[in-house]
Amino acid sequence: MTDSMTIDAIESAGAASVPPPVALAGVSKRFGATQALLDVSLALLPGEIHALVGENGAGKSTVVKVLAGIHQPDSGAVVLDGKTVTLHGPAHARSLGIAVVHQEPRLFPDLTVAENVFIGHVPSGRLGSVNWREMRRSADRIFESLSVHIDSSAVVRGLSMADQQLIEIAKALSIDARVLVLDEPTASLSAHEVVRLFEIIRQTRDRGVAVLFVSHRLEEVFELCGRATVLRDGRHVITAPTSELTAADLVRHMVGRSVSLFPRTTAHIGDVLLEVRGLTRVGAFRDISFSVRAGEIVGLAGLVGAGRTEVARVLFGLDRADAGEVLLDGKRVTFKTPSGALEAGIAYVPEDRHLDGLVGGFSIAQNVTLPIIPRLFPRFFIRGGRERAITEDFVERLRIRSTGVNELIEALSGGNQQKVVIAKWLATNPRVLILDEPTRGVDIGAKVEVHRIISELAASGLGIVLISSELPEVLAMSDRIIVLHEGRMSAEIPRAEASEERVMFAATGQMAEETSSGA
Amino acid sequence: MTQDLRTGSPQPDSSPAPIEASTGAAGRSGSVMNRVLGSLSAAARLEVFLIIILAFLVWWGAQLSPFFLTGSNFGFSIQAVMEISIMALAMTPIIITGEIDLSVESMVGLSSCVLGWLWMEGVPLQLGIPIVLLVGLLGGLFNGFVVTRWALPSLVVTLGTLALFRGLAHVVLGSTVVTNFPAEFRDFGFSYVPGTNIPWTLLAFLILAAVCCAVIHLTWIGRQVFAVGKNKDAARYSGVRVGTLKLALFAVSGLVAAFAGVILTSRTSTANPDNGLNMTLAVVTIAVLGGVDINGGKGTIPGVILAVFILATLKSALTQAGISTDYQNVAVGLLLIVSVITPLLARQFRILADRIRLGRWRHRLRRGRPARDPAAGEVVR
Amino acid sequence: MALSVPADVHAANRGGVLIGRLARSRELTLACVTIVMVTFVAIKAPSFLASTNLISVTALTAIIAIAAVGEALVIITKNIDLSVESTMGLVAFVVAIALKQQSLTVPEAWAIGIGLGLVLGMANGAVITIFQVPSIVATLGTLSIYRGLTYWVAAGHEINISDLPAGYTEAASQTFFGVPLFVLLAIAVVIVAGLALRYTVLGRQLYAVGSNAEAAATIGVRSRSTIFLAFALSGMLAGVAGVLWGIEFGQLYASSASGESLAVIAAVVVGGVSIAGGSGTVVGAAIGALFLGLINNALTVLQLPQEWLQVIYGAVILVAIVTDALVQMRAQRAKARSRLR
Known part of the structure; x- marks a missing residue:
């Protein structure tokens, strides 16, 4: 690593000028067989917003967790104001002025918003007792500065992801931090909230706080950050001012090679398989209408929280619609459970494969056959040979890499796990396949494979609904793109007319009227 | 593993040296082998552990009294635990799905009282017993319905029906105690298969155990039970009718508890509202002793069967040692805690050993060349 | 989303939340239901409010309430303590034996009883936190073990009221300003525990530990020590309850207080402490104990057939938790709807 700093370098720099409030010096961290970080050095300066970018699994989150005191480096150190420190835990890191907003909110669902903001450093009154009124007031003040309306005495359970994310941010702001670390803070925020958050981050920076901003949204990096550091495979690649970089540079550094395009062969498009008319679920989405033909891939685009997953949940029988109808082959259907949807030929590959997709502790074969065992073995008894044969067929077709179908699912890599998830619902022999973020958290190689599989499935006559937050993916894969904005359809764009800008405008609601009148 | 997947295009930057890739694959398949063997032996180890305990208890009992190893002692001791053992069979899948049924002991009382009342009213037992079993089924369905319909914790719901069913038992029979059952009925709970020392009830238990074992370990119903216990949401997304499955399991538990009530009535020849009092804890004890994870997802019927024999042997040995039933609870409680702690301790030791081994491996790697490992994929939680 | 919501929707949102919170204040609703029930029963059967009746009801209720406060602490951390009844039984018996043999003064007896409870609770906590045994299994084991120890201590004997010093047992009938000593003690325990919580x-x-153990660890809360503390306190309060049990009944067997664990847990659950951990109050647990105690007594006073007592008791538990679940569901839905525009 040519441009990585050693402890000496940082300390000598410290002698020359003001030492950086926080720095990593040659940090390595290994988890079992995975080298998460290798000799990573990084210095944050006061009054700068520093971007940390990299692919999934590049080590961004490990850097955040080292700074947060959750992980201790195997070698190397965290350096605060030129002094090497050992962070004993998250509480210790906080007490040293390092505030961290984690990607997934880590809140206490049963406690109030205010208590969640201040937990760990509760305002106390006489006798060291908890001062509830002061706590609520302080929380309200922070939310006010964020221009956010959240009832600070409400219980967190049941709040939206966006609200929970805002509480996490308020929590970080509630301590007088010298270093603010934000791990993908915009993932579940709406466009307006992102704008507001950026204002706050800039204000924080102007107070002299060092900010580390972890994101995979490059436009945010260029909009917000002064310098950017790229990680790849746990190593430091480059640190440079964003003014000297282009988005293409960043991407090249991240992936280390030019991004391969998704192989999409257009299929013969047949009859309408699935038709949705005026589908509405109160609190999630309303008046959604679209159709899916055999051999067609319909992209469902929109920002997180626009209601895409919620539509899929209704189609799969996980939730009920309040109005509207779903037609399969022209016949009206309603599903009370996923098993009903599966029997009718609708399969749904869920967004979160760990939580909803796979059964940990089961083998590949046990996972793949789970949806079909009742049909596979009508006489109740499972025949292992049959089960293995079916699974091996899918393992081969989807090129799942494993030592055998009896291997435990935990032993597979993320990409292969995702392929098992797809295999599992393909095994039900569906006619309509809904894929929710099928490439989230898988590396680029596996991503291309997944796209190949989707493309082949469409070619074989399946109707496919593809939900994805990655615009290039939706654009490259879809024959038609439905864009949702805050629970409503804001555009339906055929493949030929689709562009990133057009989809993005519709997704942010800026061009809703124009597109609907044009379409 | 990352490299393995990047088959699409050549990678100028992160060129994975073939040597590394192969060591990675070898290391992985090694760990997989370990893991597969580990999971196999983990299941087997528990049962081996139970067999060792059982062997020790048999040896100890034999030292205490020559009478201990006789067939009549066997029949006598095993007969005393048959009601709870039969209920433990139905409790096992419920605990595997992550639920619990505390109400079984009251269902024993209720079914016993209904049987007594029907007999008093002149209903023949051939008709009475099916009615009683139906009552059990309905009670179990009620539990299952309340739990699944409103997604309530079964611990609380069955705490409620524990009181409810016991109360109904009192309502059915009042302060009467029915004892005048016909001799043929008493024989079922009290006597042995002719020419052997095998109680009829043990025969019933073994048949039920075989059925249970087959359903749980060999059919897709059992597979779904484990899937629900390991990951309820993934099971639901996979089309498992989680609610229906749980409803059925509770219904079976109620039915089996009613059957246990019939056995108890037959063995003691008494229908009494207090029948079955405090049995639930014994039932759960057997299941947990047999290796069923109280948090769901794990457990085997053979383990539960072994636990039944351990419990019967322990009680019999303690009796031989002159320790009264009242103190025997201490031994049962200790055994329960020890049986849970031992595998946990064993795992701790294994982790420690692994860590030492891994440390050595890492050391070697560092000396050899800059550590560059195939990035392991994400792991299912 | 929250940002783009106009003010009127926020008002509606707050209103919904407020209604939700009122509906979810289990303590308040349960207290109201209790008052309605008392009024109804008192009209039907005035003897219900007779002081002799009330004192006898409240004595047992106070004992259960004290144990329920301890149990609530444990359940809030997402654990459960099934062994309270055995702790109560063992403490009651050990104290009584010590007094019978006149080896202790009355204050010493109290101290020994509470201390023994504490030790038994710490034993539970140690097994659960050191060896990571699920609490339901560990306390299922100690439920048997502590009961077995009681049989061993009792050795076939029983304790009669005449065996105990008068200064000890008369605490049962002592009142201050018309309020029984037991009740005052229970109120004190509830206030101290409630304020501390x-x-x-x-x-x-x-x-925090009961609501999200993982997140608690990241703010530096030591889950294990916290859970250990909850079990130690639960044991200690079960010890207090055990001493009171001995005073109230005077006559003790090795099987005394058998079955009370379920009564204690029922009180906690009816009082709105969620078995899933992280929510509920000790005030709720105490009101739950009072409610169930009064129901039991009301059924007797109303001269309902004795057999129906337990049926109604069980039904009340079921109705309480089902209603609670429905109200929660409604509140959550209201929250979701108010967020939508």
């Missing part, structure tokens, strides 16, 4: 950092940590 709401206003101390340690109290909040109990909730």
